Amino acid sequence: MGRGLLVFKGDKPKKKKKKSKHEPRGDHDDETAAAKASVAAASALPETAESDQKPAAAPRVATTTVTPPKIHTGRGTITTSGTVVTGHDTKFTKELRQGDALLVQVGQQDEMRVITMLLSDISINLSSPFSENMVKPVSFRYIPKPRNTQREAKQAREKAAREAVEEEANASGTGTSQELVYRERTAHGSYRIRRKQFDTELSREELLNMRAKKASDKYC
Incomplete structure (x- = not known):
């Protein structure tokens, strides 16, 4: 019992509370709470900025539609000798023009040659001969050249x-x-x-x- 303290009869002396070395002080608790709040606020800022920022739109890529060439079936049949084409019941002047592509089946494959001269309804000239001459009359197809x-x-x-x-x-x-x-x-x-x-x-x-x-x- 310390000096200067009066103790009445019947009263129990009060014991002093011992402070724990590990118990933080009040001021320190306030500082810690404030620091945590600051860190939380700081960490929330980038998230807010990122959430407000809209993702950049992807650049548009220009697309062009390519129309496939249209293949026509020619009238009549043809025979060939080198670059010279002879028609049988054909109408070359009405169907074909210079620059059109002539298609003929040679064996199991189709071969294409460009028409360089349109001489008459039964005669045209090609840019180069086919791989073999068409001795017997065969059917033909053609692709018109794009024109203005x-x-x-x-x-x-x-x-x-x-x-x-x-x-x-x-x-x-x-x-x-x-x-x-x-x-x-x-x-x-x-x-x-x-x-x-x-x-x-x-x-x-x-x-x-x-x-x-x-x-x-x-x-x-």
Whole structure:
């Protein structure tokens, strides 16, 4: 019992509490709690930022649709000799054009060649011969070459205009000439230009009379 403490009769003296060495102090508990709160807040910030940030959209890749070439079945049959193709009951001028691809079955495989010249309804020329000649008539297929119809129509009009100017200048122009130029219809329904030379010069009237006798000449 320490000095200076009064103890009344019947009262039990109070024992002093011993502080444990491992028991943290109150101030230390507050500091620890504050530190933990700060750490928790700091760790929560990046998560919030990441949750608010939207994932970047994937870049769009441009896609193009490629139309496969259309294969047509040709009319009639053909035989070949080198690069020369001969048609049988064919209409080459109506079905084919220069630059189209010709398909023929040789043995068990299909071979393709490019048409370089369109001569008539029964004759065309190829870029290279097939691996073997088609001695017996065989069926054929073709792939049209992609073309600009508007540009082709414009070129055809320009060509026709140039031919008309040339023919008018040679056959019905002023002065005299030693050449008669006129159109002649072919057996396949198309036209070809004919030129006839004379030893003596002819007048404009004489040239017109000669052209008038050509029934197939559309300018007369």
